[in-house]
Amino acid sequence: MIIVLKPKATEKDIQRLCTRIKELGLSPHVSRGKERTVIPVIGDERKLENVALMSYPFVEKVMAVLAPFKLVSRESRPRTTVVRARGLVVGEKKIALIAGPCSVEGEAMIVRIAKAVKKAGATALRGGAFKPRTSPYSFQGLGEEGLRHLAAARQATGLAVVTEVLDTRDVELVARYADVLQVGARNMQNFELLKEVGMSRRPVLFKRGISANLKEYLQAAEYILSRGNDQVMLCERGVRSVEDYARNTFDLNAVPILKELTHLPIVTDPSQATGKYSWVEPMSLASVACGADALIIEVHDRPEAAKSDGEQSILPARFARLVRAVRRVARAVGRTA
């Protein structure tokens, strides 16, 4: 931590602050410049986190030296973590493909789509049984019945099942059916839910919040790891910005940045990040080109009748074409798919 004092700070103020810092077992290194006095603090700066240094009227600003996350950091674990759930492997040379409808709408439907995406090259099936919808009047998912349909689709195809959990009370239930627990963007700072999935033994697909910066995102992921679960995939799915042709602004810079900051593998979600079927393929290719470890893609065989997100779902045939294009780009950057 580095503390910058206001010009008006007196010698007495400086002493008062240094005493406080030493009480916490830290060493202040007072550095007096012409315009400002600056105090780098040596020792574990996390001890200062709960101290409201800015409430001293003679403190101008406080700057952190270390990142505010630890277990998720590349510094703490240099090798990329590989997440494994049944046939799904994320974090190795081969780029993984997770595909399926936004919502599970029935057993026949999910089995049919599961077969189609498997044939095209997917190793995991996505599909929501519990849906967080902006409006209370929108379709909220089939609940446990939807989970049973997902299990049937897994039975039929061998694909790993990825599905969202919304409520701390449902974590056990969802974990009984799913291979991967998804935590959605709206719940990125639902810390009670993060603690709960952190205590589960299921891998987690953890989506970035719609206006979260990467620091907050990694701090939230830290909640999961700090409870003992390090099988976490991060997922960039678009953030909110000034632009509105697309549903979100796809922050692909996050891919190389996260690779530098954390050992967790990175998934991108071009369906959510664009919101429109015709933009999914180019943005899938861009994701692969800049280093994503997996893609999660919405596929539906009757988009215009989908109960949610039809406008961003692609047909199975288009998904198959997308997979072929992904393979070409993967090879161009030294990977496979």
Added chain:
Amino acid sequence: MIIVLKPKATEKDIQRLCTRIKELGLSPHVSRGKERTVIPVIGDERKLENVALMSYPFVEKVMAVLAPFKLVSRESRPRTTVVRARGLVVGEKKIALIAGPCSVEGEAMIVRIAKAVKKAGATALRGGAFKPRTSPYSFQGLGEEGLRHLAAARQATGLAVVTEVLDTRDVELVARYADVLQVGARNMQNFELLKEVGMSRRPVLFKRGISANLKEYLQAAEYILSRGNDQVMLCERGVRSVEDYARNTFDLNAVPILKELTHLPIVTDPSQATGKYSWVEPMSLASVACGADALIIEVHDRPEAAKSDGEQSILPARFARLVRAVRRVARAVGRTA
């Protein structure tokens, strides 16, 4: 709903779409312009909400005519709802003051601060027992013990108690101790929690999410009302923008806009919205000047030792001065405080 077709839409496309619309019990009014065909749809447009009209390749855009919320709208209930919880009354001529520390840190502390804010003019006490913290290593609140301390402070002062609930599993517990359930910004779209507090009989202080627009905010409030609880106060607490001197960007435009859109009363939170003690008073006065029905203010008697948010907490004496200034501005705009 108004559907705008692409120039390339054929007569057959138009017929196909109209058939679909009629199947839903709605009437399409096709209006053929020189450059575009436009189809206003007459009838309950909410029936079209789950139809992915944008997945038709000949549809260019879809525009909603009605607001996507109903129970919260001023149109559905012209008079402002008055929320009452013990001595706290929000939505009448008198501006209410809710004050107290960010977190409950002990019984003596909360009782002492409760007495101070009551003396200055507050009618409700705020204080967190369950705290949603960005980092898992920050103080997470005293939990049920904190709730008991709040009850002791109420006992000592008669103030209504406002405290946050984070987890669906805790709603009952918190409702047992609190007069008002607070749902925080990070949980604005934790819909399972909203449903749960919607089924509680406690009034709710419902904070706007950090990057939520007002439409999403009101749709989220609709979740609470749709479960039967209309004792809801909205609370503007700052949104995220490009500016970073302040912790948040205080969106005070939201006050007159919400008054136009909804019958729910409006609280503002100048402590969160600024993040710095010296800006709390001017922004409290601005809130009152543009029509807020209540203020929620962080007060602590030893900010530099506070376990959270010390830098934005004001001293009791400063709060008392703030209340006097609020009263002068309230009178200037035809209200009291």
Added chain:
Amino acid sequence: MIIVLKPKATEKDIQRLCTRIKELGLSPHVSRGKERTVIPVIGDERKLENVALMSYPFVEKVMAVLAPFKLVSRESRPRTTVVRARGLVVGEKKIALIAGPCSVEGEAMIVRIAKAVKKAGATALRGGAFKPRTSPYSFQGLGEEGLRHLAAARQATGLAVVTEVLDTRDVELVARYADVLQVGARNMQNFELLKEVGMSRRPVLFKRGISANLKEYLQAAEYILSRGNDQVMLCERGVRSVEDYARNTFDLNAVPILKELTHLPIVTDPSQATGKYSWVEPMSLASVACGADALIIEVHDRPEAAKSDGEQSILPARFARLVRAVRRVARAVGRTA
């Protein structure tokens, strides 16, 4: 400047960096912590501004200690600057009112509105002759003819004339007619224009850019002062955020923050900041309550026929009512209007 090194930085890297710093006439104070080496640099940190410290692969981050502006800072001049142009005085106890139409549409029109706003209490007249319009097909203003009409309105009322200049080539021309040169939001970082108005002897009304943070805004104002013109009023007119009911997000936090950071007086523009006539009055009152030194308000006597911004213009009678309300709030906060 404080330089934080990566954990992998070697002793040789540290020496290389220190040598570079000393060459610039500055002193590095190396402070070796357990996890990071931190180097506060003593001396004029502006010397380091053009050095790309981040291009050294062993540097993790670089943090500025001082604000990147000087002449505009409150630190360099503790008393608020008072801007004077004819009867317009901004920065004293009395809150100034600048009012008039968005665009000058004709002589009779501008004279008529000038008389109306003067009668209601304005001391300056606004009105655009050169208009920066988002679309090339929108009305672009009357140009020099509009300036002549403004001069006629001044002649008729004695009001100071505030009007926008868009082009370096027009600064002299506009300065011949205007009492105050306005630089609009879209030109906040048109540095050539800022230099030019900085060399003019006319006071400047300098609007904040639509997504500028306050640091960038003050750096841009520094361009004007650095050329010798310190008669500059800052103007908060709303920034872009996630919210879209209003045309902009009115960042009123900027008022107390700017008062802390700079000696320049602060104007707010509730017309632009809301975009809708019915929200102008509450947001004018909020501006006054939190400390604005002046308001600039769009007034038109036939809004539905206005050539620009009709939807946010208020009628003269409504402006007169607004002035009365402003006076009441001004008194409540110890000022006049």
Added chain:
Amino acid sequence: MIIVLKPKATEKDIQRLCTRIKELGLSPHVSRGKERTVIPVIGDERKLENVALMSYPFVEKVMAVLAPFKLVSRESRPRTTVVRARGLVVGEKKIALIAGPCSVEGEAMIVRIAKAVKKAGATALRGGAFKPRTSPYSFQGLGEEGLRHLAAARQATGLAVVTEVLDTRDVELVARYADVLQVGARNMQNFELLKEVGMSRRPVLFKRGISANLKEYLQAAEYILSRGNDQVMLCERGVRSVEDYARNTFDLNAVPILKELTHLPIVTDPSQATGKYSWVEPMSLASVACGADALIIEVHDRPEAAKSDGEQSILPARFARLVRAVRRVARAVGRTA
């Protein structure tokens, strides 16, 4: 245009509005629903643009049917425009590479770097002679002397020269030396400058503003085309968002979206969009994968001594490696480089 009336609108209000619409030569098609009356207006909706329909108190909202730009739209010209300047060709199958330093710092320097980037595969040289710097105290460029150095570098290599123009007064001067006029992000809505480059016969590299949405960006480009110059390249260079590890948020969704909306070719600027040398290559590859027609890359042979943007400049050898990787990805998506 579609006009939605408030529930309280009377029959007389509707008649008044329809009369106004007919006076403008347009036809109103009144469509009365249960909850709202909706009026699609048939005819050239641009006639309604300057009418402040929202100033009628009985109008609830106004929705545009057509995009607010015409000459730049794909609808008006289905084939992609190819921009040509000396050896630089943008908009064909081959992806073009524009490279060079942020600023021209001297003749030897620019000639040396020009040779290096040419050897690696670039067909155009970038380099600023007039620099728009956030602070007035930063290096402002060499001015005309810099232009002469650029001409010398062109002489030595045959590369097309791309350089920025900041001031309407300099357009002629810069056009005398440059092959392509660059208009920077800060000047995206400096409409006087756009008109001036629109009257020049030089191709234009037109950068997106830092918080401009695509609609505003295309409306601004419309200014250039409406003056007769259609040799315009658009350039995505990152927008501002909530994220701050990177200098900007690279909005790559803009690539496929712009390809749908406009016939102008698309350049991306991974150097500006990331702000850090190590992220330039992955984001260059992502740009190519999603369809960019050209890249503009900052290259410097002594980044730590660069007078601007050193931290995002890459060394010539790294640029050569980047070009090889770009070629592999280009082939994977059916293009060359």
